[in-house]
Amino acid sequence: MERKRWECSALPNGWKREEVTRKSGLSAGKSDVYYFSPTGKKFRSKPQLARYLGNSMDLSSFDFRTGKMIFSKLNKNRQRLRYDQNSQNRGKPDLNTSLPVRQTASIFKQPVTKVTNHPSNKVKTDPQKAVEQPRQLFWERKLSGLNVYDIAEELVKSMELPKGLQGVGPGYADKTLLSAIASALHTSSAPITGQLSAAVEKNPGVWLNTSQPLCKAFMVTDEDIRKQEELVFSVRKRLEEALMADVLAQIEEAAIDVAGLEEEEEDDEEDAEEV
DNA sequence: AACCTCGGCAG
DNA sequence: CTGCCGAGGTT
Numbered sequence A: 001m002e003r004k005r006w007e008c009s010a011l012p013n014g015w016k017r018e019e020v021t022r023k024s025g026l027s028a029g030k031s032d033v034y035y036f037s038p039t040g041k042k043f044r045s046k047p048q049l050a051r052y053l054g055n056s057m058d059l060s061s062f063d064f065r066t067g068k069m070i071f072s073k074l075n076k077n078r079q080r081l082r083y084d085q086n087s088q089n090r091g092k093p094d095l096n097t098s099l100p101v102r103q104t105a106s107i108f109k110q111p112v113t114k115v116t117n118h119p120s121n122k123v124k125t126d127p128q129k130a131v132e133q134p135r136q137l138f139w140e141r142k143l144s145g146l147n148v149y150d151i152a153e154e155l156v157k158s159m160e161l162p163k164g165l166q167g168v169g170p171g172y173a174d175k176t177l178l179s180a181i182a183s184a185l186h187t188s189s190a191p192i193t194g195q196l197s198a199a200v201e202k203n204p205g206v207w208l209n210t211s212q213p214l215c216k217a218f219m220v221t222d223e224d225i226r227k228q229e230e231l232v233f234s235v236r237k238r239l240e241e242a243l244m245a246d247v248l249a250q251i252e253e254a255a256i257d258v259a260g261l262e263e264e265e266e267d268d269e270e271d272a273e274e275v
Numbered sequence B: 001a002a003c004c005t006c007g008g009c010a011g
Numbered sequence C: 001c002t003g004c005c006g007a008g009g010t011t
Helices: A046-053 A078-083 A127-132 A139-143 A174-187 A222-274
Strands: A003-007 A016-021 A031-036
Touching: none
Parallel strands: none
Antiparallel strands: A003 A016, A016 A031
C-alpha cells in the first residue's frame, strides 16, 4: 500500500506529511494528505491546520496537498513579464492582481512557537540567540564594500549619514559605518548610542563595547529628526509615483498583449481558410 | 475510543 | 474538478 510519511520542510521541525492513496470504491486512485504535529496530532485539512496554528504561521501560500510553499500563487510572472520579454511568456497578459510580497528571507527575528507535551511551555522568542552568541571584534569590517544595486545592476547612489557620525576603530570608512549602524538597528532592540567610552579611540581592541556599532557617541538633534522626516516623506512620494507608473505600464502592456492575441486569431482564421 | 477510509457535498 | 469533513467500518 502506498503510505509514505516524511519531514515537511515548509512547516516547523518535527512535522510529518503523509499521503495515502485510496485503494477501493468510486474514488479509488485518488489520494488523501495528512499532517502530523510533533505531538502526533493528525490534520486532514488546511482549515484544521490553520485553526491549530493560529496566527503564528501564514498558510496563505502553503499548498496543503504538495506540502510546499507556493510563491507562484502570489507573485508569479510579474518580474518576468517586465524583464524577460523574449521568453515564451510574451503575448500573455498578466491578469494577476495580487499584491507583491517580499520574497527575501526576513532580517527581522520572528517568534518561534515551541510545542511540547507540557502545557506550561508556551512561546519563546528567538532574538536572544542572535544577540548572545559571541561575535568577532570588528566583525563589521566584513560588511565594507557592500553596495546597493538596482535590478539592472546599476550602482545606486549610496546613502549619506549625518556629519555628526564618526567611525571608530581600524580603517573605518563611511560605508562600513553605514553597514555597522544598519546591522545594529536590526540585531538589537536596545538604543544605539555608539561607543560612549572615550578610551575606545586610544585602544579600541580593549575598550570596545561590542553591543554598540563602531562609531563615536553622537547626539541626535531636532534638526536631524526634521531632515530625516523630510527625507522619508520625499522617498515615499517617489515610491508612490514609481508604483503608479508601474501600474500604468502594466495596463498598457496588457492592452498591447490583447491586441497581439487578436492578431494571432486573425492569422489563425487565415490559416484555416488556406486549408 | 481512536483510527482509517471513502462518500458526498460545496465551491 | 478539488478540498473538506461526516460517518460507518475496523482495530
